[in-house]
Amino acid sequence: ALVTGASKGIGRAIAVELARWEIPMILVARDVEKLSNLAYDLEACYGVKCCVLGADLSKMDAAERIHEATTEAGISVDILVNNAGIASEGLAVDAKTSDIEKMIMLNSLTYAKLSQLYGQDMKKKRRVGY
Numbered sequence: 001a002l003v004t005g006a007s008k009g010i011g012r013a014i015a016v017e018l019a020r021w022e023i024p025m026i027l028v029a030r031d032v033e034k035l036s037n038l039a040y041d042l043e044a045c046y047g048v049k050c051c052v053l054g055a056d057l058s059k060m061d062a063a064e065r066i067h068e069a070t071t072e073a074g075i076s077v078d079i080l081v082n083n084a085g086i087a088s089e090g091l092a093v094d095a096k097t098s099d100i101e102k103m104i105m106l107n108s109l110t111y112a113k114l115s116q117l118y119g120q121d122m123k124k125k126r127r128v129g130y
Helices: 009-020 032-046 062-072 097-124
Strands: 002-004 025-029 050-054
Touching: 002 009, 002 097, 009 025, 009 032, 025 032, 032 050, 050 062, 062 097
Parallel strands: 002 025, 025 050
Antiparallel strands: none
């Protein structure tokens, strides 16, 4: 399973639950230190293999880089958990354009790209309904 936003909150809770089912994971988030600590804990408690991949999903090429890294490492992804997300407080008219762009990139485009890239792989393995 590949879990984005795995360093804290709901993403971390999903990673723990997947580990309880002994599902190996690729943990993705910006904070590599938190991811590494989580991976260590999951491996120690549940004996499940965890890979850590630091990535900023608000970057234009994040999805492609993540997919490329897993493909080159020979890691097959059968479960994709698009969990990472950002939001801002206050009025949209008061937000910086750069913050809005990051939010849209992470919350929409990167999710769509990850779903498409890994969905294609799953379809080839006949793991997805179409």
